[in-house]
Amino acid sequence: MFRSSINLAGALALAGPLSAIGKPIAFAGGTTVMAEYGAGTMIEAQIFYAPRYDLSVGGGHLELNSDETTKITNINYARLNYLVHRWNLDNAQANLFIWGGLGSATGNTFSGTVLAENAGGQADYETRRIYASLKTDLQRSSEFSYRIDTLQLGVAPYRHEYGGIATWFLVQARQYTGGIHSGTELALLLRLFKGGIWVEAGVTNGGKLQAMAMVNF
Amino acid sequence: MRVLPRVLISLLSLASAWAHAATIEMNVNGLVCAFCAQGIEKQLRKFPATADVVVSLEQKLVAVALKDGQDIPDSELRRALTNAGYTVKGIQRTETSLAVLRERLKQGKP
Numbered sequence: 374m375f376r377s378s379i380n381l382a383g384a385l386a387l388a389g390p391l392s393a394i395g396k397p398i399a400f401a402g403g404t405t406v407m408a409e410y411g412a413g414t415m416i417e418a419q420i421f422y423a424p425r426y427d428l429s430v431g432g433g434h435l436e437l438n439s440d441e442t443t444k445i446t447n448i449n450y451a452r453l454n455y456l457v458h459r460w461n462l463d464n465a466q467a468n469l470f471i472w473g474g475l476g477s478a479t480g481n482t483f484s485g486t487v488l489a490e491n492a493g494g495q496a497d498y499e500t501r502r503i504y505a506s507l508k509t510d511l512q513r514s515s516e517f518s519y520r521i522d523t524l525q526l527g528v529a530p531y532r533h534e535y536g537g538i539a540t541w542f543l544v545q546a547r548q549y550t551g552g553i554h555s556g557t558e559l560a561l562l563l564r565l566f567k568g569g570i571w572v573e574a575g576v577t578n579g580g581k582l583q584a585m586a587m588v589n590f
Numbered sequence: 591m592r593v594l595p596r597v598l599i600s601l602l603s604l605a606s607a608w609a610h611a612a613t614i615e616m617n618v619n620g621l622v623c624a625f626c627a628q629g630i631e632k633q634l635r636k637f638p639a640t641a642d643v644v645v646s647l648e649q650k651l652v653a654v655a656l657k658d659g660q661d662i663p664d665s666e667l668r669r670a671l672t673n674a675g676y677t678v679k680g681i682q683r684t685e686t687s688l689a690v691l692r693e694r695l696k697q698g699k700p
Contacts, residue, residue, distance in 0.1 A: 400629020401674055426629070426675035461620025461677040463650075501622050501647060535627035535645045569628055589625060 397454035397470050397495065399569075399589040401426040406588045411547070412581035414440050414554050415521065419452075427456035432474075435512065437519060439553050443481065446519070448489050448512055450476025467498040483516040490514065501532040504541060519551035527564065538567045543575075545583065612656045613686050617679040618671060621650050626676065633674045637662050642688050646695045650679075655688040 399405045400423065407419045414437065421431030435448045452474030460467040471494045478489040490513050497506035504527035511520045524546045533539035541564035548557050560583040562575035569589035577583050620626065627645040630652055634643045639660035644653040652671070654662065664681050671678045686694075694700075 396625070399625050400632065402632060403629060426673060456675070459620065459675055461618075461675075463619055464622070466620040466622045466626070499622055532648065533624065535624050535647055539624060566624060568624060571625075589628065 396468065396497070397421065397472060398423045398426065398429040398456055403589050405429070405431075407586065409585040410582060412558060412560070412577045412579065412583050414438055414549065414558075421452075421454060427459075429454045432476075437512075437549075437551075437553050441552055441555060444552060446478060446480040446482075446512075446517055448476050448478040448491075450474045450489060450491050450512075452491060465498065465500045468496070470495045478512075478514050478516070480516065487514045487516050502529050503527065504529070504543070517551055519549065519553060521547065521549055521553075523547045525562075527562075536568075538565060540565055543573070545575075612661070613684050613688060613691065614654045614656065614662065614667065615682045615684060615686075615691075616652045616654075616667065616671065617681075618650055618652050619677040619679055621645070621647055621652070621676065623647070629674045630671060630676060633670045634667075637666070637670070644688050644691055644695070648698070649695060649700050651695075651700075653688060653691055 398421070403423050405419070405421045405423070407417075409415070409417045411417070416436045417433060419431060419433035421429040423429035430451075430453050432449070432451045435450070437446045437448075439445070452472055454470060454472040457469040457471055472492065474491040476489040476491060477486045479486050491511065493508065493510035495506060495508040497504070499505070504525065506523075506525045508523045509520060511518070513519070525543050527541045527543035529539065529541050531540070543562040543564055545560040545562055546557050547560070559578040560575050562573050562583060564571070564573040566572065571587040571589075573586070574582070574584040618630070621630075627647060631643045631645055634640055634652070634654055637654075639656050639662050640654055641657045642655040645651070654667075656662065667681060668678050
């Protein structure tokens, strides 16, 4: 409990200049820079530029550290994100995204550099008071296959207005394949955003820090 | 105390009429987060005729103040918002200045 509190305090301390991601495409003409620390098992950084509201291109770095073995995998990738469909409703918005890309990977369970393929998708629904998203991300090569599935459910204590601070409380459930983590990892998160800055941080059921940050400009 | 906001709105309205400030108000669907507003504002500020932009998530409203003697055709506004990823439900042109509109929105009025 004490360790969890320290991790949560650390997560909240990160909520200063950093920020986190909800969608792989923010807006047309926008650049998105994102960083995520996933409870010690995954660290990811991404940068995307969206020439259109339904398309973004960019790249990222993903480090996966197994908490079951000493296996470490590092992947650098180029990726294209596509908004398959957006539903603009009276008081809500829903989106379906897919993405794919290629990269190179190194690791301590194989020698040299191998070609890595990446594919994934996300479905989300949000109003100004509730948020839900389901995301799946696959990284595979001749040496490994990892899939990270993430479900987020959130509620806002108030309806934020443009220019003000938005506050969300979220529950996150995440599963890994490929021997990264067994079982479902749960996390309680606090999400704050204002303008183009988004910060999300919290603690997992294992007492570890989960944090994401994003800047859109 | 309730008189003060009314007086303020009246004064702002007078100033608005004097300046002949034209404003375009658009009702937009899908407007639920600050990122939506940020993208829309960025698109609308690209028009040379745009003097200022106001976005209200609560009222699902996007308003553009036009520079004196300038205009933006409805078709271009619709295209800009569609290209930003949103659905325009309606477009109205008013003589209300953005200062008045901001005050109205602050009071929670549509």
